[in-house]
Amino acid sequence: MKQIQIFKTDNPRLFLFYPIFFLLFCALIAGLAWRQIIQKESFESQEVLQSMRRILNPGTRGNIYDRNGKLLVGNRPVFSAVAYLGALKDDLRKEYYTCVKLAKQKHIKIDFNAVRKEARLNVLQRHLDTINSIIGRNEKIKLKDLERHFSQRLLLPFPLIQDLSPEEYARLTEQIPVDAPIQLFTDSARYYPYGPAAAHVLGYVGTTLNIPEDGVPGKELTTFSLRGKVGKAGMEAFFDEKLQGTSGGDVWKVDPVGYQFQHVAHKAASQGAPIITSIDIDLQLTAEKALGDHTGAVVVLDVNTGEVLTMVSHPTYDLNELTPFIPQATYEAINDKGAWLNRATQGLYPPGSPFKLITTIAGMKANLIDEHTITDCKGKHYVGNRAFHCDRRSGHGLLNVEESIAKSCNILFYQTSLDIGNMALAEQAREFGLGEPTGIEIPFESSHTLVPDSDWKQNKQLGKWMPGDTTNMSIGQGYLLSTPLQMACFMASLARGETRTYPTL
CATH class of the missing domain: 3.90.1310.10 (Penicillin-binding protein 2a (Domain 2))
Known part of the structure; x- marks a missing residue:
């Protein structure tokens, strides 16, 4: 008998793969749609980021x-x-x-x-x-x-x-x-x-x-x-x-x-x-020439407004040598002569004789002196066993308050400060703004100015505050530190009969 082989094309087992192929095809279409439609803006954004600067x-x-x-x-x-x-x-x-x-x-x-x-x-x-x-x-x-x-x-x-x-x-x-x-x-x-x-x-x-x-x-x-x-x-x-x-x-x-x-x-x-600015360049040039080669500062204020008309600090430097960049040799030359420092706002100095006006005001407020007070200057004043001298060693003789200030005689201020005490003197100085920055529109103004008192000296472990410290302070010496700008502000305030001047440029 002849055998006949019959091949069927619709193998039932293949039907199991149809759904799988269909799902994979749908997933492929969905992935393409996701990238082409949903992620289109993201890809465009990436293309922009990569191709544009x-x-x-x-x-x-x-x-x-x-x-x-x-x-x-x-x-x-x-x-x-x-x-x-x-x-x-x-x-x-x-x-x-x-x-x-x-x-x-x-x-x-x-x-x-x-x-x-x-x-x-x-x-x-x-x-x-x-x-x-x-x-x-x-x-x-x-x-x-x-x-x-x-x-x-x-x-x-x-x-x-x-x-x-x-x-x-x-x-x-x-x-x-x-x-x-x-x-x-x-x-x-x-x-x-x-x-x-x-x-x-x-x-x-x-x-x-x-x-x-x-x-x-x-x-x-x-x-x-x-x-x-x-x-x-x-x-x-x-x-x-x-x-x-x-x-x-x-x-x-x-x-x-x-x-x-x-x-x-x-x-x-x-x-x-x-x-x-408030600067008057003609006045500035005059002050620059007057200071010349001396090391120091000049500050001129409008007494009524606090506007800075002139601010000089020497040694100085030519600003045109710093542009468009600062050569190393130029930087070192300026550094070597100490010219980077703005001595008007950063230089710390004992205020000296102008501080005697603060001592005078403190004494008058304490009713210890007035315009009729007479001091007999013999050239020195003893505090304990220590002699504190006047600028004129031979003495000025009898002086009233105005004459003591005019001749810068020290004796009145020695005596007055010892009578009112250090704390009252320090308080009066701070009332005029000493011991704190002025707030002028220039960066790096010194914050290390100092009006000392007994508490400060004790905190610094410098020993007990002594009468000699008060005597030195009365004439603007000792531990006192101020900037030229601070003292200019003090003088402007005094000229107006007020206690604070806020300088401005």
Whole structure:
């Protein structure tokens, strides 16, 4: 009998796989739909983050004027020759292959990273040599600076020569083609028309990469910043936020390497607000000349308002030597002569004879002396077995209070202070604001001024307060410490018949 084999195509066991295949297909469709529809915005956002970059450009700082509208601090243009690396990428690639080919011909083992660095240096140095030939310099590129720029600031122009002179700038403008990868870049630096005058009041600036965003689009993008300026001392520091101006910026599309190729958005920067100070520059120059080469300070206040008309501190320095940056040699020279210190607000000195007025006021308030009080000055006054001398060793003879002040005789103040005691004397000094900062609009005012008393001496473990301490204090000596600005405020208050003057610029 002939056997016949029959094959069935509808094997029941295959039906078990149909639902599985269907579920897998549905899962695939759902996954594609999730990525294409639901996650579309997320992928688009990632694409933007990877392909776009932002550059922040600081605003120009505001000007500072004296009370009569004369410019004290302005801005001058700073010209630099820079290389836009994106425009050099073809040259960099060709130079790289040339270096590799040359190494192979010499049978040198190739370090591709080193070859890449060499190619970059060769290309940039050739362009710099062209600039050198035009302006007569012999500048060289430091490989370390170049590599740091490629790794951290690729999107920004690489500076070849900074702070070109106006003559060099003019020559380069004539000879560098408009479409060349090497261009002239214009920035600004602070300019001080009066050089060292009021240097400690006006202050100086340093550079920073911490630029405020100020509404520049692309907050979520990788951001590069051109160097801005930040106040480091004086009014430049105290009013830094007002002087800063508003930042501008640009958004660029970049290629996979990071070179910019399409400009997307732009926001212009704007200059900071101007500041009008209370300084009278003509009076300032007069005081600067009067102090000359002496070490010290001069402070002139408007008695009625507390406005600072003049503030001089010597030794000083020329502010123009600190911009656009502070050379190390300049910093060391200023440091060596102690010129960084603003002696008007940071110098600590015994107040001396002007403090006798405080002793006088304390004595009058205690009803121990008045305008008719007579003191017989014999040249010294004994406290225990110790003699405290007058400025005139032979003595002044009989003096009333006004004459004692006018002739700066010490004897009246020795006697008065011992009668009223140290605590009353210290309290009167503090009532005039001594022993605490004035609050003037300059950073780093000293907080170490001192009106001592018996409690202070005990806390410092300097021993018991002695009558001789009170005697010294009565004429502005001993442990007393004040700044010239504090004493100027005291005198202004006294002239008005008040106890406090708050100085202002």
